[in-house]
Amino acid sequence: LANFRHVDEDFFDDLEDMLIESDVGYDMAMKLSDELREEVKLENAKSKQEASNVIIEKMVDLYDAAGKDEKADLNMAATGPTVIMFVGVNGAGKTTTIGKMAALFKKQGKKVLLAAADTFRAGATEQLVVWAKRDGVDIVTGPENGDPAAVVFDAVQKAKKEDYDILFVDTAGRLQNKVNLMKELAKMKRILTREIPDAPHEVLLVLDATTGQNALNQAKLFKQSTDVTGIVLTKLDGTARGGIVLAIRNELHLPVKYVGLGEHVDDLQKFDASDFVYGLFK
Amino acid sequence: GLTERLQKAMEKLRRKPKVTEADLRETMREIRLALLEADVNFAVVKDFVKKVREQAAGAEVLKGLNPAQQIVKIVNVQLTELMGEEAVPLNKAAHIPTVIMMVGLQGAGKTTTAGKLALRLKNENHARPLFIAADVYRPAAITQLQQVAAQIDVPVFEKGTDEDPVEIVRQGMEVAKQNHNDYVIIDTAGRLQIDEQLMDELANIKELVHPDEILLVIDAMTGQNAVNTAQGFDDKLDITGVVLTKLDGDTRGGAAMSIRAVTGKPIKFVGEGEKMEDLDVFHPDRMASRILG
Numbered sequence A: 001l002a003n004f005r006h007v008d009e010d011f012f013d014d015l016e017d018m019l020i021e022s023d024v025g026y027d028m029a030m031k032l033s034d035e036l037r038e039e040v041k042l043e044n045a046k047s048k049q050e051a052s053n054v055i056i057e058k059m060v061d062l063y064d065a066a067g068k069d070e071k072a073d074l075n076m077a078a079t080g081p082t083v084i085m086f087v088g089v090n091g092a093g094k095t096t097t098i099g100k101m102a103a104l105f106k107k108q109g110k111k112v113l114l115a116a117a118d119t120f121r122a123g124a125t126e127q128l129v130v131w132a133k134r135d136g137v138d139i140v141t142g143p144e145n146g147d148p149a150a151v152v153f154d155a156v157q158k159a160k161k162e163d164y165d166i167l168f169v170d171t172a173g174r175l176q177n178k179v180n181l182m183k184e185l186a187k188m189k190r191i192l193t194r195e196i197p198d199a200p201h202e203v204l205l206v207l208d209a210t211t212g213q214n215a216l217n218q219a220k221l222f223k224q225s226t227d228v229t230g231i232v233l234t235k236l237d238g239t240a241r242g243g244i245v246l247a248i249r250n251e252l253h254l255p256v257k258y259v260g261l262g263e264h265v266d267d268l269q270k271f272d273a274s275d276f277v278y279g280l281f282k
Numbered sequence B: 001g002l003t004e005r006l007q008k009a010m011e012k013l014r015r016k017p018k019v020t021e022a023d024l025r026e027t028m029r030e031i032r033l034a035l036l037e038a039d040v041n042f043a044v045v046k047d048f049v050k051k052v053r054e055q056a057a058g059a060e061v062l063k064g065l066n067p068a069q070q071i072v073k074i075v076n077v078q079l080t081e082l083m084g085e086e087a088v089p090l091n092k093a094a095h096i097p098t099v100i101m102m103v104g105l106q107g108a109g110k111t112t113t114a115g116k117l118a119l120r121l122k123n124e125n126h127a128r129p130l131f132i133a134a135d136v137y138r139p140a141a142i143t144q145l146q147q148v149a150a151q152i153d154v155p156v157f158e159k160g161t162d163e164d165p166v167e168i169v170r171q172g173m174e175v176a177k178q179n180h181n182d183y184v185i186i187d188t189a190g191r192l193q194i195d196e197q198l199m200d201e202l203a204n205i206k207e208l209v210h211p212d213e214i215l216l217v218i219d220a221m222t223g224q225n226a227v228n229t230a231q232g233f234d235d236k237l238d239i240t241g242v243v244l245t246k247l248d249g250d251t252r253g254g255a256a257m258s259i260r261a262v263t264g265k266p267i268k269f270v271g272e273g274e275k276m277e278d279l280d281v282f283h284p285d286r287m288a289s290r291i292l293g
């Protein structure tokens, strides 16, 4: 038991440091450390290895418990085209994620349409056009600096008229504190809903795994203006761990649905809580 | 932010006849929390708080001479010093062209910042810069740079995406020589600091052209990982400066402190928007108060 006590104090200090280092955040790290301390005691884990296993299991349980029954999978339309809107701050990986997802659904035999509704950034439309060509899917574009809402409208019309199974809407990156840009996003969402009552069936917040505590405010404000339904956590192939999604899960009940693991078309995987938790400790 | 946190912690201290070790510990804890909240790396926070504590203990704090104000002042002074100097200029070559190389993780803002720097050089130095499009990987990266360049009327040397980036840079430098461009700005592809092959590519470009400036472009909202990124790029390339982007957001920007602490390299510029005009020189005092909140 004396041995366990030693694993206990240093072990839990190291654990807290590791969690903080993974961008879990101080409050969440302390909360987890307290819960895990209890769990390790309950399970009577005596070695570091046993304690680690208990901790990983418990954290996966906590992640699941922080949910409110949201779909872990993408929400698909009962009939007609499924519309998925991608939002997030500049450079997070929205356009690339659409490129990956389009290929994924095309492989499943779905008829996929892309909407290049970033009409603002240099080379944005061209970037998505390259992906469309690579994936062999169709794309709706608009004039440079044109109204992004018009591209959204045109794309939805085409999706309905030509029986597409799925429509991915790419939007321009924007920082959550830019009120007028957030309003623009809300307007684009309203157009989707007006044209297809249940649309968008999914609003995915694309979040860069290197982001720190600011990600929580990102999630809050994007959820406020577009009712985000899930997260895609990108760049997990790097050294960042994306721990902030635990706080986002805890406070906003948003599930991570997919993770980005690189820049190529196949570098997208469904989120797995155990893999993720395990990654926090690597 | 820190000031409010410390005021609260200090309220209790003020009513006491003198500040005890426990009070000091509590104050240091508040400082630690404020910095972690601001995304400063936890190891950097530990070192920083240790230094502050030494100063606070050494000062008259323990004798109860308005401890709150003293400690806040110590923190502010320490942090502003750590942040480095204001408006450190770009290095300039003895003979034209001055070569600037943009490096960093994917999506940090390299291509956009390259444009901003070129515009600044044109406006302030009447420069005639040339871009070299060395990102052959990202879809339409060259198109993006060309559109940025068109906005500010700057030429781009590109060789499409089938050529090796080192070779593109070599040929671009020839063109710069012929056209007597006084500045060359090399836009490189985003990459992970753990990608050995791609980091070697950057080292090869460096070896070929000996840049006067290697700027690490970092997103201001980066969390704890900032130290890994900064260390990785600095160890491999011996960077000469840092540009912190997207400071027009509401992030506290603690990554700035982490990067300074770990590399000692100057933060030269900050990006404050998506337009070509949205670049400012670095102000350490503003950054310090932003981090402290």
Ligand SMILES: Nc1nc2c(ncn2[C@@H]2O[C@H](COP(=O)(O)OP(=O)(O)OP(=O)(O)O)[C@@H](O)[C@H]2O)c(=O)[nH]1
Binding pocket: A088, A089, A090, A091, A092, A093, A094, A095, A096, A097, A118, A121, A124, A171, A172, A173, A174, A206, A234, A235, A236, A237, A238, A259, A260, A261, A262, A263, A267, B106, B107, B138, B190, B192
């Ligand atoms: N390593 C890695 N890079 C990624 C991943 N996802 C995207 N990227 C890269 O991140 C950079 C930015 O990706 P984009 O898709 O342009 O990001 P975005 O959110 O559309 O950017 P804006 O439209 O400018 O806001 C590109 O270099 C991508 O290749 C990922 O999962 N891993």
Ligand SMILES: Nc1nc2c(ncn2[C@@H]2O[C@H](COP(=O)(O)OP(=O)(O)OP(=O)(O)O)[C@@H](O)[C@H]2O)c(=O)[nH]1
Binding pocket: A090, A091, A121, A173, A175, B104, B105, B106, B107, B108, B109, B110, B111, B112, B113, B135, B138, B141, B188, B189, B190, B191, B217, B245, B246, B247, B248, B249, B270, B271, B272, B273, B274, B278
């Ligand atoms: N709000 C804001 N956006 C910025 C700033 N700097 C760059 N951006 C945006 O961030 C996104 C990424 O910028 P890029 O210049 O493409 O980044 P990059 O580092 O070249 O990306 P890769 O080449 O894919 O690695 C774009 O949407 C830019 O408009 C800034 O200071 N503020």
Ligand SMILES: [Mg+2]
Binding pocket: A094, A095, A096, A118, A124, A170, A171, A172, A173
């Ligand atoms: Mg994009």
Ligand SMILES: [Mg+2]
Binding pocket: B110, B111, B112, B135, B141, B188, B189, B190
């Ligand atoms: Mg770029």
